[in-house]
Amino acid sequence: MNNFNDYYNYMIGKQANNMYNNPNNFDNNTFQNTFLNMENTPKLYNPNEGFTKGNMYENLYEPYRNYKPKPIVATSERESLMNQIQMYKFAMNDLALYLDLNPRNSSLIKQYNDYLAKSKELVNNYERLYGPITNDSMPMNTNDWNWNQNPWPWERDN
Amino acid sequence: MWKYEKMTQYPINIKKKDLNMAKYLVTQYGGANGELAAAWRYLNQRYTMPDNKGKALLTDIGTEELAHVEMISTMIYQLMKDASLDEIKKAGLSSHYAEHGKALYPTDANGIPFTVAYFATTGDPLADISENMAAEQKARAIYENLINLTDDPDVIGPLLYLRQREVVHFNRFKELYDEYNKKYKNM
Numbered sequence: 001m002n003n004f005n006d007y008y009n010y011m012i013g014k015q016a017n018n019m020y021n022n023p024n025n026f027d028n029n030t031f032q033n034t035f036l037n038m039e040n041t042p043k044l045y046n047p048n049e050g051f052t053k054g055n056m057y058e059n060l061y062e063p064y065r066n067y068k069p070k071p072i073v074a075t076s077e078r079e080s081l082m083n084q085i086q087m088y089k090f091a092m093n094d095l096a097l098y099l100d101l102n103p104r105n106s107s108l109i110k111q112y113n114d115y116l117a118k119s120k121e122l123v124n125n126y127e128r129l130y131g132p133i134t135n136d137s138m139p140m141n142t143n144d145w146n147w148n149q150n151p152w153p154w155e156r157d158n
Numbered sequence: 159m160w161k162y163e164k165m166t167q168y169p170i171n172i173k174k175k176d177l178n179m180a181k182y183l184v185t186q187y188g189g190a191n192g193e194l195a196a197a198w199r200y201l202n203q204r205y206t207m208p209d210n211k212g213k214a215l216l217t218d219i220g221t222e223e224l225a226h227v228e229m230i231s232t233m234i235y236q237l238m239k240d241a242s243l244d245e246i247k248k249a250g251l252s253s254h255y256a257e258h259g260k261a262l263y264p265t266d267a268n269g270i271p272f273t274v275a276y277f278a279t280t281g282d283p284l285a286d287i288s289e290n291m292a293a294e295q296k297a298r299a300i301y302e303n304l305i306n307l308t309d310d311p312d313v314i315g316p317l318l319y320l321r322q323r324e325v326v327h328f329n330r331f332k333e334l335y336d337e338y339n340k341k342y343k344n345m
Contacts, residue, residue, distance in 0.1 A: 054168070054322030062325045064302060070315030072169060083169055090167065093222060097330050100214035101337070133164045153166045154232040156173070 041107050042098065047091040047115065056094040081126045085133075088119035160221070167225040168319045172236040172312045177249035179308050180237035181267065186304070186320070187230045188264025188272035191296040197223035199277035199293060203286045208342055212283060215334055219327050226320060231262050233316060283342060287335045294328035 043058045050056035052069045072087075074080035095112045099105060127139040135147045186192045200220030207213045238260055246255050253269065264272035278289055301321035305314055 051168075054319035055326050057326065060326055060329050062322070064305065064318060064321060067305065067314065067318055069318055070311055075171075079169070082165060086165060086167065086169065089163075089165075093167075093218070094326065096218055097215065097326070100218060101211050101330065101333055103211075134161055136161070153164060153228065154170075154235050156171055156236060 040102070041105060044095075044111070047087050050094065051087040051090045056091055057098070078126075078130050081122060081129070085119060085122045085126060088115045088122065091115045092119065160224070166229050166232055167222070168229060168316055170229060170232045170236065170312075170316050172233060172310070174310055174312070175240045175245075176237050176308070176310060176313070177241050177245055177251055179310070179313060180234045181249060181251060181254075182304060182307055183230060183234055183237070183313075184263075184265055185267040186297070186300060187227065187234065187262070189266035189270075189300070190276040191293060191300050192264070192266070192272075192276075193223050193226040193230055193297075194264055194272055195274075195276040196220075196293060196297065197227060198274065199279075200290065202277070203279050203290075206279075206281050206283075206286075208283050208338070211337070212287070212334060215330060219330070222323070222327075226323065229316060229320065233313065234262055237313075283338050284335065287331055287338060291328055291331045291335060294324045294331060298324040298328070 042060075044050065044056050045053065045058060045061075047056075052072055053061055054069070055061045072083050074083050092112055092115045095108055095115070099108055099112065102108070123133055123137075127133055127137050131146045131149055132139045140147065188194055197220050200216040200223065204213050204216035204220065207216060241249075241260070243255070246252060254263070257263070266272075277293070278286075280286055280289075298321055301317050301324065305317050305321070308314060308317075
């Protein structure tokens with residue numbers, strides 16, 4: 001897997017290239033805002049560590065006593081792909097909560113879009129192999145109605 | 159509207175049945191500080207938030223809490239699934255069985271059914287957001303109690319994750335509270 005910390009540091013680091021990132025809202029991407037955002041952007045865990053811990057933000061992580069987060073181990077190919085999807089969706093969700101309150105942080109928006117692209121690709125792979133995750137996705141277009149097929153999320157993978 | 163995604167927010171794979179744990183865990187489904195109360199607390203308060211930040215944050219955290227309802231429900235289901243009637247009796251779950259069989263039902267750990275009296279909405283953003291901060295702290299404390307009650311890593315893993323979500327949500331609500339406190343006090 002890619003080293004997301006390096007990638008992330010590159011994104012928020014010396015290269016102040018964020019003014020080109022958002023063609024829809026040029027105001028968000030003035031040089032001045034980019035500078036302010038660089039000051040304020042919280043340091044993130046990579047998606048795997050964040051997902052395992054339940055927290056993408058290094059400054060907010062609070063362990064409980066000496067308990068360690070449980071490593072996420074898949075027992076099948078299907079489960080492994082699903083865990084990757086869950087991981088990126090988790091990362092997006094946690095970034096979204098921050099962006100709700102800090103909507104002008106263009107470097108975090110860029111990070112969000114990167115996770116979004118990765119999760120879409122994984123969802124496409126998963127759905128092609130194992131059936132739809134949402135009932136408005138393309139793999140619904142089959143002869144047999146496949147939305148009602150296993151596995152349901154509460155059933156153990158067996 | 160909402161769209162269902164056929165996945166839990168975090169993987170849950172409990173192999174060992176444990177009726178006592180199911181009995182305690184249910185409080186995070188239907189108890190005063192549980193996920194159902196959290197989801198409806200936020201999704202109900204969001205309409206009267208004074209700006210887009212509050213509306214967005216309450217919508218998104220409320221939606222995430224619905225995913226936590228599913229996680230807790232999945233855990234209870236998996237902990238109870240293979241139990242025999244004898245084991246149900248021994249765990250003191252006969253009264254649950256009489257009413258609901260092995261089906262899920264939102265109650266607290268003492269069997270008191272869920273009620274919307276568990277949460278408040280005042281229409282005052284400062285009062286509502288500080289209620290939410292307290293709710294996240296109480297849920298964190300309950301998750302710690304629950305973690306103390308088990309030694310099954312398949313149960314502790316998701317509980318640590320859910321506890322950590324309370325920590326993040328608390329901090330986001332606090333940030334919103336601080337901003338609203340400056341902006342909307344005495345208005």
